[in-house]
Amino acid sequence: SSDDDAGSGSGSSDVTIGIVELNLSNPFFGTLEKATEAAATAKGWKVMKSEAKVPGDSATQVTAIENMIARKVKAIVLDPANPTALVDVVKKARDKGILVVTVNATVTPVDAADATFATDNTAAGKLIGQWAKASAPPSPRIALLDFDLSDGPAGGRHNGFLEGFGITDKDPQIAGEALTKGTVETGQSAMENLLSAHPDINLVYTINEPVAHGAYTALKNKGLQGKATMVSVDGACSGVQDVKDGIIGATAMQFPSKMGELAVAAAAEYIANGTKPKPGLTDSGTVLITDKPVAGLTSQTSEWGLQNCWGEK
Amino acid sequence: MTETVVLRARGLTKHYGQVVALDDCDFDLRADEILAVIGDNGAGKSTLIKALTGAVVPDSGTISLKGEQVHFRSALDARRVGIETVYQELGVAPALDITQNLYLGREQRRKGLLGTVFRKLDKPAMRHGSARQMADLGIRIQSIRQKVETLSGGQRQAVAVARVAAWATSVVIMDEPTAALGVRETNQVLGLIERVRENGLPVVLISHNMPNVFQVADRIHIHRLGRRIALVDPRNTTMEEAVAVMTGAKSPESLHLEGGTA
Amino acid sequence: MTETVVLRARGLTKHYGQVVALDDCDFDLRADEILAVIGDNGAGKSTLIKALTGAVVPDSGTISLKGEQVHFRSALDARRVGIETVYQELGVAPALDITQNLYLGREQRRKGLLGTVFRKLDKPAMRHGSARQMADLGIRIQSIRQKVETLSGGQRQAVAVARVAAWATSVVIMDEPTAALGVRETNQVLGLIERVRENGLPVVLISHNMPNVFQVADRIHIHRLGRRIALVDPRNTTMEEAVAVMTGAKSPESLHLEGGTA
Amino acid sequence: MTNTADAALLEKEEDHGGPLRTFIGSQIAGPLAALILAIVVFGVTTSTFLNADNLSLIATQSVVVGTLALGQTLIILTAGIDLANGAIMVLAAVVIGKLATDGNALWALVVGTLVCLVMGGLNGVLISRFSLPPFIVTLGVLSVLTAAARLYTDSQSYPISSDLLTILNDGPTVGGISITYGVLLWIALTAVLGYALTQTAWGVRVYAVGDNRAAAALTGIKVRRVLLSVYLTAAVVYAFAAWQALGRTPTADPSGYSTANLDSITAVVIGGTSLFGGRGGVVGTFIGALIVTVLANGLTQAGIDSLYQQVATGILVVIAVAVDHFVRTRQTR
């Protein structure tokens, strides 16, 4: 409570940075936040954290950034809940000399923030789309288990997948689509309902690995495990394990820790000598994880994946 | 004689599931009279009043006001043509204060711009008005700003009664208005009822208090098992006779009946 | 004489904000008597009853039952020692049916395993019991399964009264139990009150109906402005005198007072 | 005279109380009509909806929210509301899931039930003893528990492998329709609570407290004790819901079931229970939960786009209560 005035000196002990996250109930965000925090505290900084209450909750993030400006932080690492809603408050922070870098998702225009470290979600979706196209059965019947498409990453993955597979939203090969909340249980219910209507589904795109896991339970309950190929995005250890167990055909791994570390490194550079990072998106990388590689697509095995995955093993 | 009938009903019937509350019931109210309605508990008196004033819609039967058939769909319809009613369940809003209840639906606005443009209530005037009305009924109230839910049973009833007297223009109906009132307060209400009639409005009074009924009524409608079984003149019927017919101990034929009976 | 006093209160006071509902009020109820409490509307009779039975906690004053001081924190405390009360606001649950209301808090269970292990209610027995109790009060009810909210005013009051008579073991208190009742039904309740006294329980009866009061009361507690101003014997006081004192038209000193007055 | 009046009254009763009549006059006629209407519509418009498989799926999909809604019904009957029941269930599920990974599944279930009881007891004490509004108390508890579940699991899900914990997802197949033990448990809980509400003194008191709390207190009911008992009973029901959830999605996921709370309230209200207390019952809620599932399932079967599904659900939910309202008005007229 006496640590508030970080204003003048640049000794590392009175540097505070802000971390503004999405809602952390998914381990992805936890990993990202922890990596950021660990990197910051390793530099002897204090951190102030806040998170959106639910996906898309930009209002809470605006409030959090305002509070951080009031507390005179030096830098803010932001995982924006919405591409445009935060632009003004980010500008306000930057006008006060605070470095703002976004992680995981971008703001629009992308140079509204000082830099962005994120997965290129469209590329990630494209990777699994291409893999699916190459490994798909002759007459694919596709189920799309999505997440609210107004969410930037979710939309990117969805479009990337379709592009990689070479189809559009209206393609007759798509048997059905359902919105999930990105959780196991909503993935399961959505898959159950789609399977009731279309028992011939043989290819399942999932927004993330928990949804894939739920969809697998639905298939298993119907005795259809192994009859449908599943693709997903994330690269959490539990997801990679599912790849290894043959539950998920292929997943696109992201690197949340790397995003956080890159962001803190950029902040350190700025705090130390005022150098701003390279503006625009820095891709933190995507790796296709599958045990059934296809020609023309670079991929890693689940063994590799388990060594490089995030979250609890 | 027929032309003096203000409110008339024929063949009113109301079932609630298996319960028969009104069973082919007739009703007549003449101009300038106080008509008492008496009957056992559960005889259907309140249901009759509700049917007459639109608070319930009867299954069948007709109602006419001043010779014209009417179809009230709600209590508001009846109030629009000047029928004011005190219902037995006292239509008061417990969380509002005495004044707000007394003026509910007829609030007074300030004079001038404040009233016409800003629709501001004239609270002082209404507070004075309600204090006067309560005093007229002989009701002692400690604070005119009390919420109705904090009033004593009798005070609350007085609020419901005072509402009605103030606004009626064609008929006043009171369903057991003095049940919770003290001796003095009851007399004030009976006086009020007589004043209303003197002002030219007919009154329907439901009461279980026979001395009160015989004191003020011009005619008595005896209700039993959902219908009017007799219509008598208190001047040539005794209290004992009326009660005996009302409770079924005596047949209605034994009475000197008034015109228009069943 | 003091040893026959069952329920006694001294100096009860209760303020609600600026409103004084009880003002240093005394109360005495003897064993074996019917004590009537009369007073104007808003005099504080109901508040007195509530204070005596734990439904409100007085600001100051003492209450003793059979010589021992008691501190009721809730209506339940009073009921536990056998004081049964009909409150003026009728403590009935509108969405429950007649039987459920009559047996609320004292439900009967089936005999045998069904009752002891499965805690199954004996609905037929309770239904019979409640039909009998309503009939005892002379109340005509069309269906014993009616929800209380669908009953007529008098029927509803009868439900509240019937509850009490059935369960009291030390004192019965009734706050205007006949207000909504018809002539015949009122007589039944008065009969009930006398039977209760014959069974050895004292009864407190609040009523605005003077003939009723003078018909059954052994003593009359006259309440005015929050306190007992007189305690009289109906055998040597006239109705007119009592009313005059009650309304303040006459001073209490002019009466033949009973022991224990203020 | 007494005896004849008495006898006549009761006889009259039995006269009119034919079973059909009683049924139509009952609380559940409205929700049931809405459910049947929905089933007929989807049965006609889609070819897959009425499959045996799909019907048993609907039952299975209803159990978690359906069980939660049973507990919610008890609380709403007392004129309360529980915004935390989903969070209580999720916390119990993750506690069970985490304990079971390195321990005994039975023991984990016991601890999970204790977690529910402590949380239900906390709600109950704050609401009954301190007379605080249930809306705020349970909102506060919701906020605390959501965070607690994440702190406890570090946002990690735990896959469930114990047979005991997933047994509710198994079950016999009768005439081609597979019925899970979870569905049977849900039916059994509905029956037991229905019995307790309608056939025991406790039930009458629960209704009385919700209907008119002041009157209940005046008639000598121990209102606080009844309220506390309701929150504790609901807590036990939530523990069953947690077990159901582990069976259905064999993963203890701290971020799962985030809409279960609102869904449970919706099931209660569609089932004809009044948010103002004192009116309704668990059988209506059972049907209400089925209605909610039938809508989601049927719209997917009908191949409606997910966003349009949401539109349709909104409209259909309103139609469902409108049907209920219509049936009810008919029967009281």
Next chain:
Amino acid sequence: MTNTADAALLEKEEDHGGPLRTFIGSQIAGPLAALILAIVVFGVTTSTFLNADNLSLIATQSVVVGTLALGQTLIILTAGIDLANGAIMVLAAVVIGKLATDGNALWALVVGTLVCLVMGGLNGVLISRFSLPPFIVTLGVLSVLTAAARLYTDSQSYPISSDLLTILNDGPTVGGISITYGVLLWIALTAVLGYALTQTAWGVRVYAVGDNRAAAALTGIKVRRVLLSVYLTAAVVYAFAAWQALGRTPTADPSGYSTANLDSITAVVIGGTSLFGGRGGVVGTFIGALIVTVLANGLTQAGIDSLYQQVATGILVVIAVAVDHFVRTRQTR
């Protein structure tokens, strides 16, 4: 005699009705005590909380939920509830945002207001004319509107550049404290609605309908019309909230503000308005919204971790109503 009794009664009134006494006896004493307590606690435990900047920030942060909560108060006073107010606001905001990109901002605002009116009118008609339960009607509308906003925008957000649309985020600086027009608008709306509720016939009728709908109908109040007017008035308030939201987060985002609805109900309840209708008011709600913001802001200033913040918020919200409850019980005794 009449006149003297009359005069005595009124005189007595004025005797006791000193302004302090009136204030302490008023509805808002409880919430205000809770707010002051919270401010004192955070003021003492953190050094930044009481900064002029931070205080004006708190006001600014309260406006969107605070404005929504004003409309919500009207509806809750009639014993209703509006689960859709956040969704109505968001739909209006995206309509305004989208129209403003290729047109006139003023015109967009008008159309946005119309959207609110149509949606409020829909709720109002279903609830008043068909007597359907507000919980379900607004839940249905919520579901429809959430999808509608996505469909309309194709799940895109629209950045707002028009000055008219973001003007509420600007404002004068008075004595070092910057006050946005949005805050002034919020205060003005509270004043206008407070006036309408307490000083006009309409207000008395709103309370009467919520307090005892049946009695209100019997006394000849046009209950349906009052209900409809309440939903329409609330809709206009929601349109202002949409404008506020565009100022605060200058983006029309179909997935934003998804917790605004629950937050608005929380503000109403913390502000002392009863969910059962007929008791409460907008000034309490104003304070309630501030309490919610103060808690979030203060906990951040105190440097508490976001997860523990959630725990603390849950506990503090319960304490806030406990304080309210305590003050209220004292005053009625």
